[in-house]
Amino acid sequence: MKILYGVQGTGNGHIARARAMSEAFKMHNVQVDFLFSGRAPEKYFSMEAFGDYQTRRGFTFETKKGSVSYTKTALSNNLMQFFKEVTQLDLSSYDLVINDFEPVSAWAARKQKKPCIGISHQNAFRYSVPLKGANWIDKSVIEYFAPAQHHIGLHWYHYDQPILPPIIHTSSEVSDEGDFVLVYLPFEAIEDITDLLFHFNQQPFICYHPDVMESSQVENIELQPLSHGRFQHHLHRCRGVIANGGFELPSEALSLGKKLLLKPLAGQFEQQSNVATLDQLGLATSMDSLDISSVRQWLRDSHVESVTYPDVAKAIAHWVVEGDWNTQARLADKLWQQVDFPSYVSHL
Structure with missing residues (x-):
């Protein structure tokens, strides 16, 4: 065939x-x-x-x-x-x-x-x-x-x-959980993302974004260019994921037992439906905008259990x-x- x-x-x-x-x-x-x-x-x-x-x-x-x-x-x-x-x-x-x-x-x-x-x-x-x-x-x-x-x-x-x-599709890597939060919001402006995360200066973040060309550290944020291998490494070790409302990344995070905070892409029904579905199932927290109070509350939330697929x-x-x-x-x-x-x- x-x-x-x-x-x-x-x-x-x-x-x-x-x-x-x-x-x-x-x-x-x-x-x-x-x-x-x-x-x-x-x-x-x-x-x-x-x-x-x-x-x-x-x-x-x-x-x-x-x-x-x-x-x-x-x-x-x-x-x-x-x-x-x-x-x-x-x-x-x-x-x-x-x-x-x-x-x-x-x-x-x-x-x-x-x-x-x-x-x-x-x-x-x-x-x-x-x-x-x-x-x-x-x-x-x-x-x-x-x-x-x-x-x-x-x-x-x-x-x-x-x-x-x-x-x-995740790697078979087994590693200890770190204290950082993984951020992947490719449809948001990088300036808007960093402005949000700067409010939590005691919390480390690792942020992947298509506009980042090389690795750098800006205060509490480690900025990373897109890379499948490095992203998988950080996904396995993070304490939680902040992302848009796609399908595959939340699926991988759920299978690894990572808590999720999702911001759907406005005007995109698929992402809006995805986030609403996970919210209703009790598998993720949602926010309609890059909201400081939503992030603060989510950071305080306890860890979650994994979904076995x-x-x-x-x-x-x-x-x-x-x-x-x-x-x-x-x-x-x-x-x-x-x-x-x-x-x-x-x-x-």
């Missing part, structure tokens, strides 16, 4: 899932080629796991000071270029396209009538799960942005739907290779039976 795996490159969570899936497929006699879109080629980092991967422009969204900018998003995307990329992507040598919300490979698969399996957190919103702030445009994007014949959604709880638990990537890879792709509900039931939530989690 030869697979083209398309990955949405705008968020590092999609790439983290692809790393886990890449390792899982190595256990099978398959060739997996990777294609990424949504980010300038020079902006990708720590991509060794994907070999000779391809990039395309695809589609992306633009932000400004923690909010989606629809004007900048419209101006930065080129519909004619997208159609050209779809038309020129030759899938004749592939048996299957797997897609993590990546539109070029998804639409090329539809155009060339290749089987396509969509595996993404976004696919969970095709089912009856909590939504917050979703309008008809958002629902249309979920429906049409990256079409597939089989849709596998990933979420933190099943809500009696045929969706799967998160794909977790099975090896979802391994199970999906086996399911894909087996070829019986109409058994998604059975796969979901099997995996959710292996999930162990802390006793304080509110099951909705």
Whole structure:
């Protein structure tokens, strides 16, 4: 079997899932080629796991000071270029396209009538799960942005739907917990982040941000450029995580037993829904802005217990290779039976 795996490159969570899936497929006699879109080629980092991967422009969204900018998003995307990329992507040598919300490979698969399996957190919103702030445009994007014949959604709880638990990709590192808090707020201005954290001068922070080019120490804040390996090291050792409302980082933090303070990206229904879901489940604390009082209270909160998730990537890879792709509900039931939530989690 030869697979083209398309990955949405705008968020590092999609790439983290692809790393886990890449390792899982190595256990099978398959060739997996990777294609990424949504980010300038020079902006990708720590991509060794994907070999000779391809990039395309695809589609992306633009932000400004923690909010989606629809004007900048419209101006930065080129519909004619997208159609050209779809038309020129030759899938004749592939048996299957797997897609993590990546539109070029998804639409090329539809155009060339290749089987396509969509595996993404976004696919969970095709089912009856909590939504917050979703309008008809958002629902249309979920429906049409990256079409597939089989849709596998990933979420933190099943809500009696045929969706799967998160794909977790963390290193096997075992280390003692430090006293620092890990901060990853890539959609916020770095000046706004440091202004917030300076108020807690007795608390050390390690902050990763795409605008940081080299490591430096500014008062109680250690600023770090993006690096998958270093970030994983600090994620294992931190006492808590302050982040936006993506899916993969909170999933990794939950599996490691790290408390979470999440600030969703304004105007992005997925992040708003994610944060509301974790808040309702009792698995995270939320704040709508970079709020001093919210951070202060969260720092005082006690430690949390970890959520135990099975090896979802391994199970999906086996399911894909087996070829019986109409058994998604059975796969979901099997995996959710292996999930162990802390006793304080509110099951909705």
